[in-house]
Amino acid sequence: MPRGPRLDAPDTLHHVMVRGIDRTTIFRDDVDRADFLTRLAQGVTQGGLTVYAWALLPNHAHLLVRTGPRPLPRVMRSLLTGYAGAFNRRHHRAGHLFQNRYKSIVVEEEPYLLELVRYMHLNPLRAKVVPSLRMLDRYSWTGHSALLGTSPRSWQDTPTILAQFDRHPRRARQAYRAFVAQGIPQGRRPEFQGGGLVRSLGGWVAVQATRRAREPIAADARVLGSSAFVEALHRTAAAVPRPLHRPLPIATLVQRVATDLGVASAVLVGPTRTHTATTARQLLAYLWVEHLGQRASALARAVGQTRGNVSLAAKRGAALAPAWQAKLAEWCR
Secondary structure (H helix, E strand, O other): OOOOOOOOOOOOEEEEEEEEHHHOOOOOOHHHHHHHHHHHHHHHHHHOOEEEEEEEEOOEEEEEEEOOOOOHHHHHHHHHHHHHHHHHHHOOOOOOOEOOOOEEEEEOHHHHHHHHHHHHHOHHHHOOOOOOHHHHHOOOOEHHHHHHOOOOOOOEOHHHHHOOOOOOHHHHHHHHHHHHHHOHHHOOOHHHHOOHHHHHHOOHHHHHHHHHHOOOOOOOOOEEOOHHHHHHHHHHHHHOOOOOOOOOOHHHHHHHHHHHHOOOHHHHOOOOOOHHHHHHHHHHHHHHHHHOOOOHHHHHHHHOOOHHHHHHHHHHHHHHHHHHHHHHHHHHO
16 A cells, blocks of 8 residues: 655654664664764754654664654655664665654644653663663653753753643653653553554544544544544645645756856856855755755756755755745746
């Protein structure tokens, strides 16, 4: 059965799961874990991503994030591609590291935000990576220790979560820890593990109650939330214009950008370093990589640049984009 398109928009809450291919270990040591978190922190600064909770296990990882202006697929592609390449080089390994594409579930904030923070941060304890909650409190590889202040992570949004418990930081941390402790006996929550209907209605008990009442049910395996939330999400998604199924040819984009900036197309694929030529290249890279979500390597081949140069130009073009929004839309038609 084909996979459905991802549900995403700015300010959407996601539970993201990443697994090693064939249960391959994706974090062999603390150097690997630190590298992954460094790249995740870059997603916060570059993509406007907000991270509420996370847990790194030997062969998989969980993230609870809210997307910003940069789409989640772009953030995750940068994170996972960069990490996999560094991992393979460091461990003299070749081939795919991750199992298929990552899994992302759109989450209804109430009542699931805090429930998922707790569930996610208890993963190392359930997996017996750490033997006790006391050890988990100081375990560096989940966001739990950041919330308690024992392993600060400046890029993790701890204030938003702690504010749910108390206005005073010390009391908030105490209340949060007590909340986590109460979740230990719950084990693997079925609504976080089940299929679309189970997940969408909060577990089998809710499914059975709804069926007995013969209420209409809306379910989606890509969503953790109520039936009403699923329906509202689908209405919102239907109102958003679909992205291009076939991106415009690079040559067409080059021509349009060059024409509007008053330079020859050849300038964009040559070594000219005038201010106008540089601006045109950066806007072109931003348009192709960030706006259209295409691979930097394809543009690099077309304009005779390295992939790294195109990626850098795209990041610089992002700073120029707000002043060119009308033109960006026009160039993509």
